[in-house]
Amino acid sequence: MPPLIQIKNLYFSYGEHLVLEDINLEIKAGDFLAxxxxxxxxxxxxxxLILGLLQPDQGEIYLFGKPLPKFDKWWLLGYVPQRATARVDPVFPVTVEEVVGFGLLARKRFPRFLNSQDRQAIRKALSLVEMESFHRRRLCELSGGQQQRVFIARAIVSEPQVLLLDEPTTGVDVATQEKFYDLLGEFNQKGLTIVIVTHDIGIVNKHVKQVACLNRRLVYHGTHEEFCSSPRLKEFVGEHHLVIHRH
Ligand SMILES: Nc1ncnc2c1ncn2[C@@H]1O[C@H](COP(=O)(O)OP(=O)(O)O)[C@@H](O)[C@H]1O
Ligand SMILES: [Mg+2]
Structure with missing residues (x-):
């Protein structure tokens, strides 16, 4: 089986600003990559770039063995963007069920109404994150941790094979973060591949299988055990925490 995600000699700049340089990375089925x-x-x-929202300057990305420009099964990838909860409009009356329903739209053709099968899928996704009883509530009435679980439900409602999460626990208290990571651990054990951008390496530790360290170049990609036994890499995380604390 080809890797689910394969990145080859990838370069990307915003204008003159080189942001990613010669990235090579493979993500395999069953990985839990931080x-x-x-x-x-x-x-x-x-x-x-993996989600096709930006175009590489050079290099290739393969998704499920297909070159990204030819890939069209986008429901196979679930995505929880950075600062999703911070972007929740405090007065917009969207319900939990509606938010999760957006995760089904990639699969639908016009007219994009939700049918009874869709509603069932929404209920199932909400029950997996233990938010089923909130389905008629307004998103803006929920706590940050609850909203975060709704965004996970939105990302998994199409039954993806890979879940990509970008700093999903920012602004959520430590106890909620732990529960959240345990939930991701359970999903991973059931076969969902997980890629998570995170600063909480201490908390996510017990579930992570692989680590990638990025600093324009890919500084490291390997197992979590090897990462933990390397002082040089610990230093990388140390520095990185210093950077975080300045913000
Ligand atoms: N839309 C954009 N236009 C121009 N520069 C951007 C844009 N988004 C991010 N950048 C810059 O690209 C660099 C990498 O950003 P980003 O990928 O968001 O980093 P990270 O997620 O690791 O914090 C940063 O210097 C950032 O300021
Ligand atoms: Mg970021």
Missing amino acids: ILGPNGSGKSTLLK
Whole structure:
């Protein structure tokens, strides 16, 4: 089986600003990969390139063995963007069910009404994140941690094989973060491949299988055990925490 995601000699710049340089990375079925790196090191940009939201300057990305420009099964990838909860409009009356329903639209043709099968899928996704009883509530009435689980439900409602999460627990308390990561661990055990950009390496530790360190270049990609036994890499995370604390 080909890797689910394969990145070859990837370069990307915003205008003159080189953000990613010669990235080579393979993500295989069953991986639980944490992407670490200082602010501005290109982590979010890398996820957007994988999702086809940005075009590489050079290099190739393959998804499920297909070159990205020819790939069209986008429901196989679930995405939780950075700062999703911060972008929740405090007065817009969208319900939990509607938000999760957006995750089904990639699969639908016009007119994009939700049918009873869709509603069932929405209920199932909400029950997986233990938010089923909130389906008629307005998103803006929920806590940050609850909203975050709704965004996970939106990302998994199409039954993807890979879940990409960009700093999903920012602004959520530590106890909620732990629960959240345990949930990701359970999904991973059931076969979902997980790629997570995170600063909480201490908390996510027990579930992560692979680590990638990014700083414009891919500084490291390997197993979590090897990462933990390397002082040089620990230093990388140390520096990176210093960077975070300045913000
Ligand atoms: N839309 C954009 N236009 C121009 N520069 C951008 C844009 N988005 C991000 N950047 C810059 O690209 C670099 C990498 O950003 P990003 O991928 O968001 O980093 P990270 O997620 O690791 O913090 C940063 O220097 C950032 O300021
Ligand atoms: Mg980012």
